[in-house]
Amino acid sequence: EWPVLVSVVCSPPQNYPLYIRSVPTENELKFHYTVHTSLDVVDEKISAMGKALVDQRELYLGLLYPTEDYKVYGYVTNSKVKFVMVVDSSNTALRDNEIRSMFRKLHNSYTDIMCNPFYNPGDRIHSR
Amino acid sequence: MEGLTLSEAEQRYYCDLFSYCDTESTKKVASNGRVLELFRAAQLPNDVVMQIMELCGATRLGYFGRSQFYIALKLVAVAQSGLPLRVESLNTVKDLPLPRFVVSKNEQESRHTALYSSDADNPASYSGVIPPPPGRIQVKKGSVSHDTVQQRTSTDQQESTSPVVSPQQSPPTSPHTWRKHNRHPSGGNNERPLAGPGPFWAPFSEAQPGSSTSSDPIWSGHSPPPHQENWVSFADTPPTSALLAMHPASVQDQTTVRTVASATTTNEIRRQSSSYDDPWKITDEQRQYYVNQFKTIQPDLNGFIPGSAAKEFFTKSKLPILELSHIWELSDFDKDGALTLDEFCAAFHLVVARKNGYDLPEKLPESLMPKLIDLEDSTEVGEQTGEVGYSSSPAEAPPSKSPSMPSLNQTWPELNQSSEQWETFSERSSSSQTLTQFDSNIAPADPDTAIVHPVPIRMTPSKIHMQEMELKRTGSDHANPTSPLLVKPPDLPEENKISSSVKFTAGNTVNGYSSSDSYTSDPEQIGSTVTRQRSHSGTSPDNTAPPPPPPRPHPSHSRSSSLDMNRSFSVTPGQQQAGVVAYPPAVPPRPQPSQGAGPHVHRPVDAEGLIGHTSTSPQQIPEQPNFADFSQFEAFAVSGVNKEEEDEIETHSEVLQVEKPSDSASSLRAAKADGRVEDKAPANVPTSAGKGTTPLAPPPKPIRRRLKSEDELRPEAEEHTQKTGVIAAVLASQPSIPRSVGKDKKAIQASIRRNKETNTVLARLNSELQQQLKDVLEERISLEVQLEQLRPFSHL
Numbered sequence: 001e002w003p004v005l006v007s008v009v010c011s012p013p014q015n016y017p018l019y020i021r022s023v024p025t026e027n028e029l030k031f032h033y034t035v036h037t038s039l040d041v042v043d044e045k046i047s048a049m050g051k052a053l054v055d056q057r058e059l060y061l062g063l064l065y066p067t068e069d070y071k072v073y074g075y076v077t078n079s080k081v082k083f084v085m086v087v088d089s090s091n092t093a094l095r096d097n098e099i100r101s102m103f104r105k106l107h108n109s110y111t112d113i114m115c116n117p118f119y120n121p122g123d124r125i126h127s128r
Numbered sequence: 129m130e131g132l133t134l135s136e137a138e139q140r141y142y143c144d145l146f147s148y149c150d151t152e153s154t155k156k157v158a159s160n161g162r163v164l165e166l167f168r169a170a171q172l173p174n175d176v177v178m179q180i181m182e183l184c185g186a187t188r189l190g191y192f193g194r195s196q197f198y199i200a201l202k203l204v205a206v207a208q209s210g211l212p213l214r215v216e217s218l219n220t221v222k223d224l225p226l227p228r229f230v231v232s233k234n235e236q237e238s239r240h241t242a243l244y245s246s247d248a249d250n251p252a253s254y255s256g257v258i259p260p261p262p263g264r265i266q267v268k269k270g271s272v273s274h275d276t277v278q279q280r281t282s283t284d285q286q287e288s289t290s291p292v293v294s295p296q297q298s299p300p301t302s303p304h305t306w307r308k309h310n311r312h313p314s315g316g317n318n319e320r321p322l323a324g325p326g327p328f329w330a331p332f333s334e335a336q337p338g339s340s341t342s343s344d345p346i347w348s349g350h351s352p353p354p355h356q357e358n359w360v361s362f363a364d365t366p367p368t369s370a371l372l373a374m375h376p377a378s379v380q381d382q383t384t385v386r387t388v389a390s391a392t393t394t395n396e397i398r399r400q401s402s403s404y405d406d407p408w409k410i411t412d413e414q415r416q417y418y419v420n421q422f423k424t425i426q427p428d429l430n431g432f433i434p435g436s437a438a439k440e441f442f443t444k445s446k447l448p449i450l451e452l453s454h455i456w457e458l459s460d461f462d463k464d465g466a467l468t469l470d471e472f473c474a475a476f477h478l479v480v481a482r483k484n485g486y487d488l489p490e491k492l493p494e495s496l497m498p499k500l501i502d503l504e505d506s507t508e509v510g511e512q513t514g515e516v517g518y519s520s521s522p523a524e525a526p527p528s529k530s531p532s533m534p535s536l537n538q539t540w541p542e543l544n545q546s547s548e549q550w551e552t553f554s555e556r557s558s559s560s561q562t563l564t565q566f567d568s569n570i571a572p573a574d575p576d577t578a579i580v581h582p583v584p585i586r587m588t589p590s591k592i593h594m595q596e597m598e599l600k601r602t603g604s605d606h607a608n609p610t611s612p613l614l615v616k617p618p619d620l621p622e623e624n625k626i627s628s629s630v631k632f633t634a635g636n637t638v639n640g641y642s643s644s645d646s647y648t649s650d651p652e653q654i655g656s657t658v659t660r661q662r663s664h665s666g667t668s669p670d671n672t673a674p675p676p677p678p679p680r681p682h683p684s685h686s687r688s689s690s691l692d693m694n695r696s697f698s699v700t701p702g703q704q705q706a707g708v709v710a711y712p713p714a715v716p717p718r719p720q721p722s723q724g725a726g727p728h729v730h731r732p733v734d735a736e737g738l739i740g741h742t743s744t745s746p747q748q749i750p751e752q753p754n755f756a757d758f759s760q761f762e763a764f765a766v767s768g769v770n771k772e773e774e775d776e777i778e779t780h781s782e783v784l785q786v787e788k789p790s791d792s793a794s795s796l797r798a799a800k801a802d803g804r805v806e807d808k809a810p811a812n813v814p815t816s817a818g819k820g821t822t823p824l825a826p827p828p829k830p831i832r833r834r835l836k837s838e839d840e841l842r843p844e845a846e847e848h849t850q851k852t853g854v855i856a857a858v859l860a861s862q863p864s865i866p867r868s869v870g871k872d873k874k875a876i877q878a879s880i881r882r883n884k885e886t887n888t889v890l891a892r893l894n895s896e897l898q899q900q901l902k903d904v905l906e907e908r909i910s911l912e913v914q915l916e917q918l919r920p921f922s923h924l
Contacts, residue, residue: 115435115465116456 007102008035008084009110034072035084042074042082075103081110138205142198147413149197163197170204180204414480418473425472432466438475445479451488455479458492 008031009019017035075083083106085099149162167177184199419429425441426433433441435456442452459475460467467475474492482488 112457112463115460115463116453 007106008082008086009106010035010039010082010084031086034070034086038072038074038084038086039082042076042084045074045076073099073103075107077107077110083107083110138202142201145201146194146197147416163200167200167204170208172204172207176207180207414477415473418476419469421476422469422472429469432464432468433472435465435467438467438472442475442479445483447479447482451482452479454488455482458488461492 007020008017010017017032020031020035070086070088073085073087075085077083083103085102085106087099145166149166164177167180170177172180180200180203183203184196421441422429422433425437438456439452442455443449445452447455455475455478458478459471461471461474462468478488
């Protein structure tokens with residue numbers, strides 16, 4: 001099991017998290033902070049890229065603190081919806097492809113939610 | 129049938145009832161079962177029922193057409209009113225109360241419980257099973273809505289009827305709430321004089337209309353709630369009058385609402401009647417209702433309802449957005465943001481269920497999965513829905529959600545209450561089958577389609593054998609039953625060759641299975657061969673024993689046919705050579721060292737004595753291919769035999785040679801033969817036997833001669849001289865040899881030959897001795913080992 005995996009969905013434009021899920025621990029607060037900081041980096045990348053907006057993966061080694069030792073991955077959809085995933089570095093089993101697939105699934109789930117007319121964009125996402 | 133005039137209320141009511149009974153959605157014939165059920169619910173004595181049936185003509189026709197049904201209903205009403213059953217009474221009796229069909233007598237809670245517990249029809253299904261009822265309800269709703277669209281009254285009637293008929297099955301909550309709800313509206317519309325004991329119908333229908341009217345605007349998407357309300361009312365013996373009264377009022381613009389209401393009633397009925405296998409099953413009526421609702425939004429039944437429209441529609445149900453969202457997630461099967469008819473029905477069904485207090489399932493129940501079939505699908509295959517993942521309390525929905533429906537509001541609390549009550553019951557989770565499962569089911573991995581590669585049979589040897597056999601077959605007409613092999617692998621077109629076997633393997637995958645099919649590449653060939661072999665053995669009669677295992681075939685069944693061919697060829701010849709093999713080795717290496725004149729010289733020495741041995745020589749001669757030498761030797765022999773030195777040479781050739789010169793032509797031969805014999809015999813004996821003093825004597829003579837020659841060999845020096853002399857003599861004897869200079873040469877040559885022969889003989893001796901030495905040494909070693917082994921014992 002992953003010691004730490006946090007998935008965050010942040011929607012534009014304010015980029016506030018719509019959904020945070022951490023497995024298995026619940027140190028969400030810590031990850032909130034991490035996510036917020038990582039969002040800035042994501043924005044940087046988005047602005048830098050220009051054409052290719054869909055940045056599937058961004059290995060955020062920059063935030064690899066010696067103590068915390070985790071990686072942050074970012075994923076941006078064409079609509080500027082950002083997915084951030086924080087993974088514990090100790091989990092070396094997670095390969096890049098796996099991260100990508102996870103993001104893809106996340107994206108799919110998000111689109112499913114969007115398809116739901118009862119969902120108001122901007123609402124908190126509830127997942128079971 | 130006589131003309132039947134029905135009042136509006138009656139019309140509606142009867143229509144609803146008919147729809148209810150119209151289980152097959154034929155709209156023409158009411159199912160007898162339902163009808164009978166209905167009549168039973170009318171609480172009329174059987175004979176009266178029979179009479180009614182007769183009067184209406186159903187017995188005549190054998191079925192209940194609409195008219196018959198109506199008449200029957202009317203007669204029921206008549207009978208219930210205590211009036212004699214008369215055909216005339218159909219139209220003469222005015223103000224006849226609507227026929228009352230007793231459903232259950234339980235009051236609200238008790239009703240609920242009764243419904244649940246006393247549900248004769250579905251005792252098991254109800255007890256604690258909330259889901260089923262909703263299904264029913266919805267079914268009814270559907271059907272009701274179906275009719276209500278056109279006939280409010282009918283729907284109301286249906287609703288009223290349905291509840292009446294299926295009181296037992298109506299979900300406790302819904303009837304509960306319905307009742308209350310109906311009461312309210314019915315209270316307002318209590319013009320219905322109906323006041324029967326168990327006249328659910330009336331109240332229900334009235335209540336529904338009332339509620340539906342009020343909630344009509346809201347209800348457009350709210351079909352469930354009214355339905356539920358209706359249901360509730362059913363359960364409780366709502367004032368039928370009220371219900372009926374409501375009809376007219378509700379008739380006005382109770383479009384969807386009414387339908388909803390009726391639908392619910394019908395649903396209830398449905399529920400009652402249908403078995404409770406699948407709580408989420410959508411009954412026909414329900415489905416009809418849903419379809420009608422769908423039409424209001426999207427006329428094209430094959431089209432989609434956009435998400436926004438669906439949202440509006442379902443928002444009217446006053447369910448919390450969260451629940452609606454959940455419902456959407458469940459029902460939007462293809463996740464396209466739009467609802468097809470099936471999806472819509474599923475969503476509607478879920479809403480109704482939720483309204484009735486049934487918790488939404490975690491996964492879409494199987495019965496709700498969109499069927500890509502026609503719309504008329506009646507109850508889908510049900511599966512039990514356990515649900516409960518979503519236990520949003522019904523309390524959430526109600527009160528706050530029906531502002532515009534005061535009655536509904538009132539009912540909501542009831543609903544909530546009922547739902548609360550029922551929450552205990554609930555829940556069997558929805559069927560495990562979920563959308564995802566459904567999807568997954570679509571494309572099940574079909575292992576069969578996969579190419580089957582059974583483990584190749586270990587038939588390597590045979591395979592190889594087979595291959596070889598094949599090759600043989602191809603290559604030659606061996607006994608190997610290649611043909612059968614060929615026949616066997618059907619996919620193998622023929623290949624006798626390995627290549628074919630290769631194909632065979634390729635085809636194997638296609639073939640489903642044949643012994644060889646499973647073979648993989650390597651085994652392929654083998655397999656093919658094997659199969660071939662098998663088939664071969666099995667099929668080919670010619671197959672003499674499995675092709676004699678050719679020499680261990682090459683492990684690498686390289687498909688190179690060439691290789692195989694080589695192998696086969698090698699094999700074939702091998703086999704062939706089996707018998708032939710003997711040949712090669714057969715040739716005894718009879719080295720024919722240069723037939724030095726020496727031996728021949730010897731011969732000539734003895735040739736004289738050998739002349740008489742012509743008989744023997746020929747015997748030995750054939751063994752030695754040195755006949756040619758014989759002639760020479762004979763010449764030599766004649767010239768003289770001083771080739772004793774050669775005797776040591778154990779080669780037969782030498783003997784031959786020796787003999788040759790020693791004898792004249794024939795004698796030489798004989799001598800040679802003898803000499804050979806002698807040589808052979810003493811071949812192993814280094815030492816010469818010392819015979820041969822009588823060169824010309826028969827066998828012994830040659831031997832002697834040989835030995836003699838051997839002896840003569842020793843004193844080589846002398847022999848040399850003798851040889852030279854002999855050689856010279858031989859040379860001289862040989863006419864071909866010029867005697868003058870040739871003698872010397874020949875003598876030298878002879879001596880050289882002799883020396884060579886001696887050398888070879890000595891070499892041989894040496895080798896033999898060494899071998900003996902080795903043996904001896906080995907023996908010694910073994911003895912020493914034994915000694916060592918024995919020593920410890922000795923010490924002991």
